Amino acid sequence: LISTGGLGPTKDDITKLTFADYFGTKLVLNQQILDDLSERFAQMGRTLNDLNKAQAMVPESAESFTSPVGTAPVTWFTKQGKSIISLPGVPGEMRYLLENLVIPKLKERYTTDQIIHRTLLLAGIPESNLAEMLSVVDDEILAFTNSDARFKLAYLPDLGTIKLRLTGIGSDQKLIEQKISQWEKEIRAAANKYIYGEGSSTLPQAIGDLMRSLNATLCTAESCTGGYLAHLITSVPGSGDYYQGSIVAYANDVKTDALQVSQSTIDTDGAVSESVCGQLVRGALAKFDTTFAIATTGIAGPSGATEGKPAGTVWIGVGTHDQIITRRYNFNRNRADNIHLFAISALDLLRRFAKGLDQA
Amino acid sequence: LISTGGLGPTKDDITKLTFADYFGTKLVLNQQILDDLSERFAQMGRTLNDLNKAQAMVPESAESFTSPVGTAPVTWFTKQGKSIISLPGVPGEMRYLLENLVIPKLKERYTTDQIIHRTLLLAGIPESNLAEMLSVVDDEILAFTNSDARFKLAYLPDLGTIKLRLTGIGSDQKLIEQKISQWEKEIRAAANKYIYGEGSSTLPQAIGDLMRSLNATLCTAESCTGGYLAHLITSVPGSGDYYQGSIVAYANDVKTDALQVSQSTIDTDGAVSESVCGQLVRGALAKFDTTFAIATTGIAGPSGATEGKPAGTVWIGVGTHDQIITRRYNFNRNRADNIHLFAISALDLLRRFAKGLDQA
Numbered sequence: 001l002i003s004t005g006g007l008g009p010t011k012d013d014i015t016k017l018t019f020a021d022y023f024g025t026k027l028v029l030n031q032q033i034l035d036d037l038s039e040r041f042a043q044m045g046r047t048l049n050d051l052n053k054a055q056a057m058v059p060e061s062a063e064s065f066t067s068p069v070g071t072a073p074v075t076w077f078t079k080q081g082k083s084i085i086s087l088p089g090v091p092g093e094m095r096y097l098l099e100n101l102v103i104p105k106l107k108e109r110y111t112t113d114q115i116i117h118r119t120l121l122l123a124g125i126p127e128s129n130l131a132e133m134l135s136v137v138d139d140e141i142l143a144f145t146n147s148d149a150r151f152k153l154a155y156l157p158d159l160g161t162i163k164l165r166l167t168g169i170g171s172d173q174k175l176i177e178q179k180i181s182q183w184e185k186e187i188r189a190a191a192n193k194y195i196y197g198e199g200s201s202t203l204p205q206a207i208g209d210l211m212r213s214l215n216a217t218l219c220t221a222e223s224c225t226g227g228y229l230a231h232l233i234t235s236v237p238g239s240g241d242y243y244q245g246s247i248v249a250y251a252n253d254v255k256t257d258a259l260q261v262s263q264s265t266i267d268t269d270g271a272v273s274e275s276v277c278g279q280l281v282r283g284a285l286a287k288f289d290t291t292f293a294i295a296t297t298g299i300a301g302p303s304g305a306t307e308g309k310p311a312g313t314v315w316i317g318v319g320t321h322d323q324i325i326t327r328r329y330n331f332n333r334n335r336a337d338n339i340h341l342f343a344i345s346a347l348d349l350l351r352r353f354a355k356g357l358d359q360a
Numbered sequence: 361l362i363s364t365g366g367l368g369p370t371k372d373d374i375t376k377l378t379f380a381d382y383f384g385t386k387l388v389l390n391q392q393i394l395d396d397l398s399e400r401f402a403q404m405g406r407t408l409n410d411l412n413k414a415q416a417m418v419p420e421s422a423e424s425f426t427s428p429v430g431t432a433p434v435t436w437f438t439k440q441g442k443s444i445i446s447l448p449g450v451p452g453e454m455r456y457l458l459e460n461l462v463i464p465k466l467k468e469r470y471t472t473d474q475i476i477h478r479t480l481l482l483a484g485i486p487e488s489n490l491a492e493m494l495s496v497v498d499d500e501i502l503a504f505t506n507s508d509a510r511f512k513l514a515y516l517p518d519l520g521t522i523k524l525r526l527t528g529i530g531s532d533q534k535l536i537e538q539k540i541s542q543w544e545k546e547i548r549a550a551a552n553k554y555i556y557g558e559g560s561s562t563l564p565q566a567i568g569d570l571m572r573s574l575n576a577t578l579c580t581a582e583s584c585t586g587g588y589l590a591h592l593i594t595s596v597p598g599s600g601d602y603y604q605g606s607i608v609a610y611a612n613d614v615k616t617d618a619l620q621v622s623q624s625t626i627d628t629d630g631a632v633s634e635s636v637c638g639q640l641v642r643g644a645l646a647k648f649d650t651t652f653a654i655a656t657t658g659i660a661g662p663s664g665a666t667e668g669k670p671a672g673t674v675w676i677g678v679g680t681h682d683q684i685i686t687r688r689y690n691f692n693r694n695r696a697d698n699i700h701l702f703a704i705s706a707l708d709l710l711r712r713f714a715k716g717l718d719q720a
Binding site: 220222225226227228229230231233234235237238239240243244245246247248249250251253254257258287288300301302303304335336339 | 663
């Protein structure tokens with residue numbers, strides 16, 4: 001139990017007295033703490049007044065520790081194997097003492113389990129398919145029994161992405177790390193194509209890292225995503241280094257005027273079509289002259305559905321001056337979720353295309 | 361106290377028995393309920409079996425009501441002025457009975473206070489300035505005392521917008537409505553320029569309504585907002601009716617090539633400048649030939665600050681073919697919040713410009 005605050009020199013600071021009362025002990029002078037305080041004050045050219053001196057009065061039955069970052073000492077009661085610790089409430093003092101005194105001492109005095117996480121981030125695969133793909137590893141993890149190391153594989157799906165968290169808990173840190181590394185390797189072998197990152201990174205960050213590593217530039221041509229794809233890309237600080245811009249071609253006129261989409265293709269195939277999608281990629285590459293371009297054209301809903309193209313249908317294209325690939329996806333969500341899924345799918349298709357994992 | 365579930369005809373349905381036991385009563389046949397059930401079953405060409413018939417057994421000391429939407433009746437105990445009501449757990453049955461039986465009967469049996477809300481939505485003004493502007497109304501609301509009608513004005517700020525919620529609570533519905541209408545009028549008179557909507561609408565929806573009412577079209581040219589402004593606009597279903605598209609000119613080359621911004625202006629004034637902002641509006645109007653255009657150029661941060669232009673600086677311009685206005689704003693937030701504040705400010709400037717509330 002760690003309490004903070006109420007340790008100052010004024011009358012409304014009652015924590016020390018309350019603890020002493022609760023534990024049936026009294027306050028006594030701690031000479032070491034008084035000497036430490038005197039020395040510190042002397043270095044600042046100050047002398048202790050009575051209120052400062054009173055800070056060296058500490059509960060007799062507790063351990064007390066001088067604080068190197070303030071005048072209030074730390075008191076530490078131990079009862080029935082439990083620690084009851086009183087820290088000052090000033091945030092800087094509290095943080096310092098917690099990190100440099102309390103946590104190290106807790107580790108000395110108690111043995112606790114290690115908790116080790118390894119988190120892999122995936123896109124472009126439904127949770128159920130991923131679970132199928134990882135069934136062997138999953139079974140290995142479930143079957144593993146050891147009192148010093150227990151493991152769990154958690155599937156944490158978000159809209160369009162999945163966080164796969166492998167957790168090991170136990171006293172045998174070496175065994176935990178070894179098993180986690182082994183299973184991570186197996187997971188990567190089974191689902192490599194879908195893994196875009198690890199830890200707390202995001203898909204737009206992964207795209208940024210990829211563009212930088214390839215020394216490549218990027219642009220977008222967006223219909224149904226309406227600027228959201230550009231927004232995800234530019235949410236990454238420094239994205240201006242690789243991202244040139246976007247044409248948000250919400251109206252068909254903009255598709256034909258700004259992106260050289262052929263009016264006759266729109267008339268024949270519709271704006272939501274593989275052919276228009278390919279022309280949007282080509283138009284964007286011509287306009288921005290980047291290494292890569294992404295294009296989206298679809299129906300975010302709720303209105304706009306046509307025969308054979310329900311709301312949630314999208315064509316996504318990615319390409320370079322040399323090669324363009326297009327893919328059709330169907331989602332069935334509300335407008336906001338469809339737009340998010342379109343954009344995530346577009347970023348993920350670019351990732352796989354640029355890494356040579358998905359080609360024409 | 362309203363409980364749901366456990367009223368079915370099977371052995372694990374023990375709610376009725378438990379309540380009867382708790383209230384020290386026994387189950388008796390309710391002929392009315394049995395007749396109602398028989399009639400309903402007969403209409404479906406079915407006959408009651410013993411389990412169905414058992415549903416007409418109800419606690420003697422409770423009132424019981426036939427459910428028109430299921431076979432389980434509602435039982436209603438009254439003790440010390442309190443109601444203890446048992447409803448079936450099937451969601452559709454429960455909802456129907458709550459709305460059509462329980463709430464009307466509760467209203468008959470108890471007098472409760474009316475709670476009436478009026479919510480106004482504002483943008484473009486800091487909370488403290490708004491509070492100052494509304495100090496007279498605020499004081500009137502605070503000073504008003506009446507045991508049958510109590511009032512509260514709550515300021516609920518979000519990033520760039522404020523929800524102003526006027527609440528009246530009490531038994532005198534007429535007085536509450538009259539005072540709320542009076543104060544709403546005073547608030548509107550004092551802060552009209554900043555009010556973009558009411559209830560649960562959003563600023564992009566308000567922009568949509570405004571464009572439709574003016575039979576106008578809209579486009580955007582975005583630098584620092586990186587597509588987010590377009591995304592907010594296109595988050596509204598049917599926005600394609602007035603919104604044409606955006607040029608996301610993240611790189612300066614795109615500003616000069618796609619939006620006819622002058623390279624020499626960029627060289628002289630910098631990309632984040634009033635002159636470039638005005639040229640972005642003009643370029644967008646030329647490109648998309650819409651009624652209105654919005655442009656943003658600024659520094660979302662954390663990097664990119666220059667002498668006199670800290671991160672969080674933005675120039676926003678809105679205009680028509682006849683008139684363009686530009687405004688400088690300074691925010692001091694993280695990247696995501698700055699981008700949001702830039703876009704909200706841009707939408708709000710368009711709103712005020714298009715309504716003639718803010719002109720050159």
